[in-house]
Amino acid sequence: xxxxxxxxxxxxxxxxxxxxxxxxxxxxxxxxxxxxxxxxxxxxxxxxxxxxxxxxxxxxxxxxxxxxxxxxxxxxxxxxxxxxxxxxxxxxxxxxxxxxxxxxxxxxxxxxxxxxxxxxxxxxxxxxxxxxxxxxxxxxxxxxxxxxxxxxxxxxxxxxxxxxxxxxxxxxxxxxxxxxxxxxxxxxxxxxxxxxxxxxxxxxxxxxxxxxxxxxxxxxxxxxxxxxxxxxxxxxxxxxxxxxxxxxxxxxxxxxxxxxxxxxxxxxxxxxxxxxxxxxxxxxxxxxxxxxxxxxxxxxxxxxxxxxxxxxxxxxxxxxxxxxxxxxxxxxxxxxxxxxxxxxxxxxxxxxxxxxxxxxxxxxxxxxxxxxxxxxxxxxxxxxxxxxxxxxxxxxx
Numbered sequence: 001x002x003x004x005x006x007x008x009x010x011x012x013x014x015x016x017x018x019x020x021x022x023x024x025x026x027x028x029x030x031x032x033x034x035x036x037x038x039x040x041x042x043x044x045x046x047x048x049x050x051x052x053x054x055x056x057x058x059x060x061x062x063x064x065x066x067x068x069x070x071x072x073x074x075x076x077x078x079x080x081x082x083x084x085x086x087x088x089x090x091x092x093x094x095x096x097x098x099x100x101x102x103x104x105x106x107x108x109x110x111x112x113x114x115x116x117x118x119x120x121x122x123x124x125x126x127x128x129x130x131x132x133x134x135x136x137x138x139x140x141x142x143x144x145x146x147x148x149x150x151x152x153x154x155x156x157x158x159x160x161x162x163x164x165x166x167x168x169x170x171x172x173x174x175x176x177x178x179x180x181x182x183x184x185x186x187x188x189x190x191x192x193x194x195x196x197x198x199x200x201x202x203x204x205x206x207x208x209x210x211x212x213x214x215x216x217x218x219x220x221x222x223x224x225x226x227x228x229x230x231x232x233x234x235x236x237x238x239x240x241x242x243x244x245x246x247x248x249x250x251x252x253x254x255x256x257x258x259x260x261x262x263x264x265x266x267x268x269x270x271x272x273x274x275x276x277x278x279x280x281x282x283x284x285x286x287x288x289x290x291x292x293x294x295x296x297x298x299x300x301x302x303x304x305x306x307x308x309x310x311x312x313x314x315x316x317x318x319x320x321x322x323x324x325x326x327x328x329x330x331x332x333x334x335x336x337x338x339x340x341x342x343x344x345x346x347x348x349x350x351x352x353x354x355x356x357x358x359x360x361x362x363x364x365x366x367x368x369x370x371x372x373x374x375x376x377x378x379x380x381x382x383x384x385x386x387x388x389x390x391x392x393x394x395x396x397x
Contacts, residue, residue: 004050005045005173005215005221011054012277014042015042016040017209019039020318020319020322020323021347022057022210023318024210027350031345032350035347037348038057050225070108080109085113088117099156099158100114100158100160100162101160102124102163103162104125105139108141115139119160122140124146148182149179151179158185161184161189162190165242167222168195168213170215173225178229181252188252189250190250191250194222194248196217197216197274198244198272199243199244203243204283204287207320207369207395208319217246233258234250234255235261235262236259237261237265242372297392301365306365308365308367309335309366310369311334311335311366311377312335312369312373313335313353313369324394326367335354335359335366364389365392372397378391
C-alpha cells in the first residue's frame with residue numbers, strides 16, 4: 001500500500017490486533033454471528049511517520065446505520081462550547097456576519113454552539129440518523145460525504161471550518177483536505193480536533209484503534225497533510241477530552257504567525273520520540289501487559305462471585321472487548337445512554353445493551369468502557385459508589 005498522507009511506500013507493521021468485526025457495527029438479535037471480520041493492523045510510514053491502518057472498509061459501509069451521537073454526554077457538549085467560544089473570541093468577535101461549516105457534524109452539537117454565537121452554520125455528514133436529529137434541532141445539514149467535488153458545488157466560503165473527531169476517518173483524505181482549502185476564507189480558521197497519538201501511547205488507550213479510525217495523528221503528521229494542500233497549523237493546544245486530544249488551529253499557508261505555544265508542543269513531541277516506530281513497538285507491548293492485568297482483575301472478581309456490568313457501549317469498547325476476549329459470561333450487559341443502541345448487541349462478543357434507566361439491580365462492579373468520560377461518570381455514579389459499587393477503569397487517562 002501507499003501511505004495515506006505522503007504516498008510513500010516504506011511502511012512497516014507496528015501493531016496487530018488480529019481480525020476484528022467493525023467496531024461500530026452494533027447488531028440486532030437477527031444479525032448475531034453474521035458480522036464480517038477484518039484485519040486490524042497499524043502500519044508506520046518511514047517517510048512522513050504517519051501511523052495508519054493497512055486495511056480500508058469502504059466509507060459507505062462504515063457509515064451505514066451509524067449510531068454515534070455527539071450530544072449524549074455533558075462533557076462533550078461543554079468541550080464543544082469551549083472550542084466555539086475560543087474561536088469566536090480570538091478570531092471573529094469583531095465580524096458582523098460570520099459563518100461556520102462543520103465536517104462530520106453528526107447531530108449538530110458543535111454547530112449549535114456556533115449558532116448561539118451568531119454564526120450562519122452548515123453541517124455535512126453522511127450518517128442518516130444523526131443528520132435527522134441535527135435537522136430537528138434546527139441545524140442545516142447536508143447528508144453527504146464532504147470532498148472536493150462537494151466543495152466545488154457549494155460555491156461558498158466560510159470563516160470557520162471545523163472537523164472534530166473526523167479527520168482520522170477519511171478515506172478520501174486528500175480530496176477532503178483540498179475541499180477545506182477551497183471553502184476556507186483567506187483569513188479563515190480551520191479547527192481540526194483529533195485524538196493525540198502521544199496521549200494514546202501514554203494512556204495505553206489502544207481501544208481507540210478501530211476500523212473507522214484510518215489514521216493516528218501527531219502534530220507533525222497532521223501538519224504534513226495540511227501543508228501538502230496549502231494549509232498549515234499556526235497554533236494548537238492540548239485538551240483532556242477523549243483521553244487527550246489536540247485542538248489545532250490552521251489557516252492558509254503563511255497567512256498567520258506561528259504561535260510560541262505550537263512551537264513548544266512540537267518540540268515536546270519531537271523530544272518524546274512518539275513519531276518513531278520504536279514507540280509503537282513499546283505501545284504494543286504495553287497493550288499486552290494491560291490485557292494481562294485486566295484479565296487477572298476480572299478472574300479474581302468472578303472467583304469472588306461478583307457481578308460485572310459494562311458501563312457505556314462506545315465504539316472503542318468493542319476493540320477492547322474483542323482483544324481482551326470479554327463476553328457476556330463476564331459482563332452481563334453494557335449500560336448505555338445513547339438511545340440508538342438500545343436493545344442491540346456488541347459486535348464480536350454479543351453483549352446485550354440496555355439503557356441506564358432499565359437497570360433495576362446494580363452490579364458489584366461497573367467495568368467502564370466509556371473511560372474517557374471518567375470525571376462525569378464518577379460524579380453521576382457517586383451515590384452508588386458511596387454504597388459500595390466499584391467503577392473499574394481498564395484505561396486510566
